[in-house]
Amino acid sequence: MASANISELDRTNSQDIKFFTNGNGMTVRERARHFSKFLDLIHRQGTTYGRRILSSTDREVVIRDPFTGENRKMIMFASNNYLGFANHPYIKAKVQEAITKYGVGLGGPPLLNGYTKLMDELEERLADLKHQESAMVFPTGYTSNVGLVTSLVKDGDRVILDSLSHASFRDGLRMAAANSEEFEHNNMSHLESLLVEAEHQYTNVFVGVEGVYSMDGDLAPLDRIVGLCRKYGANILLDDAHGTGVLGETGSGTAEHFGCQNDIDITMGTFSKSFAMTGGFICGPKDIIDLMRFTARPYMFSAALPPVTLAAVLAGIDLMESVPALREKLLYNARYATRKLEPLGLCANPEAAIISIRVPDNVDIRKLNYEIHQRGIFLNSIEYPAVSQNQQRIRVSVTAMHTKDDMNRLADVLFDTFNNQLRIDDRVTS
Numbered sequence: 001m002a003s004a005n006i007s008e009l010d011r012t013n014s015q016d017i018k019f020f021t022n023g024n025g026m027t028v029r030e031r032a033r034h035f036s037k038f039l040d041l042i043h044r045q046g047t048t049y050g051r052r053i054l055s056s057t058d059r060e061v062v063i064r065d066p067f068t069g070e071n072r073k074m075i076m077f078a079s080n081n082y083l084g085f086a087n088h089p090y091i092k093a094k095v096q097e098a099i100t101k102y103g104v105g106l107g108g109p110p111l112l113n114g115y116t117k118l119m120d121e122l123e124e125r126l127a128d129l130k131h132q133e134s135a136m137v138f139p140t141g142y143t144s145n146v147g148l149v150t151s152l153v154k155d156g157d158r159v160i161l162d163s164l165s166h167a168s169f170r171d172g173l174r175m176a177a178a179n180s181e182e183f184e185h186n187n188m189s190h191l192e193s194l195l196v197e198a199e200h201q202y203t204n205v206f207v208g209v210e211g212v213y214s215m216d217g218d219l220a221p222l223d224r225i226v227g228l229c230r231k232y233g234a235n236i237l238l239d240d241a242h243g244t245g246v247l248g249e250t251g252s253g254t255a256e257h258f259g260c261q262n263d264i265d266i267t268m269g270t271f272s273k274s275f276a277m278t279g280g281f282i283c284g285p286k287d288i289i290d291l292m293r294f295t296a297r298p299y300m301f302s303a304a305l306p307p308v309t310l311a312a313v314l315a316g317i318d319l320m321e322s323v324p325a326l327r328e329k330l331l332y333n334a335r336y337a338t339r340k341l342e343p344l345g346l347c348a349n350p351e352a353a354i355i356s357i358r359v360p361d362n363v364d365i366r367k368l369n370y371e372i373h374q375r376g377i378f379l380n381s382i383e384y385p386a387v388s389q390n391q392q393r394i395r396v397s398v399t400a401m402h403t404k405d406d407m408n409r410l411a412d413v414l415f416d417t418f419n420n421q422l423r424i425d426d427r428v429t430s
């Protein structure tokens, strides 16, 4: 059994990471040994995964180049550090103050010894930011979604989710053994037909959407989704990981952008994008948040975020509120970069700070990104399992720190490398 699968692996030239997500009848050591071969192969081909960053994250970073062993500067277009908070002097000063006052950690979850004054303060500020009654903070955005879904979705409930929903929401659904169905991405008539089917059939109907879709950068039409949820008695679960700090008059997020910030049942967000930190949060009615504090297992059974993180996020909210120019610059940059990159063929119409460029199936995306790397631009190539197979793309995150020169350089490099790789791969396949 194992050897048949191993020769299948050789036949596929070990190119496909999906192969290793299944057991294929191999022992775990066999699978790991073959994965090592796969890793060797992709390293020899020039993978850009896991580059070592030696500096702070800003518009430029210094990395140890894995191909030459030398240190070099690159322009960073892969980080979701949208507002430049990763290396902001005000935030660094606030974090240092917090370390002096509170030390670095706590050693326990919030329900036991991990709930601090800073956490209390942060939860209040987050609830205000999101126009909700109450908020709670999780160790990561991922665990926020898992905690939300597993805590709230029970037998007799139905979850209707957009087909491009993030892995963390889907993993929550799996763990909750939830009854769920997808609607085509942003297709409101499909959503409505599923809501009609579900009406009066279930104890609760939840609709899971993202404000800004993480892989394509397009928005959910939240005003219309709110209308449909009200009409059919469903609850909206909004993941606004990429909208928080970016969209809306005050940076509250995608709901504010659509003017429906008071109509969202529950909002999730992360600290790993605009706040350039780590952690996540859920905002909603106080009784639901209280219920979640005692039933969301990632909150109950994982250590609380340390003062360092809480102080950084609190300082980030200060800046979001007091320096709207950062958000304005970000959106200006995002529009400028979108205009420059549009002719390459975008995956969607980006309206926040993510721009995704479709890479045809016949192009070796790792080779493409290797060439982009050689030209001094740090970008993410996105493959399965981050997107479904045949959906590979290059994903650009624009920040408020980028200059026009950075974006012009990005466009020049992408036009050259796409042209080179498309020509090369056309020759190979013809």
Ligand SMILES: Cc1ncc(COP(=O)(O)O)c(C=O)c1O
Pocket: 140, 141, 142, 143, 145, 166, 168, 210, 214, 239, 241, 242, 270, 271, 272, 278, 279, 280
């Ligand atoms: C839409 C969305 N939700 C949730 C998450 C998980 O957030 P975190 O990285 O903070 O765990 C991400 C991060 O990639 C995301 O893009």
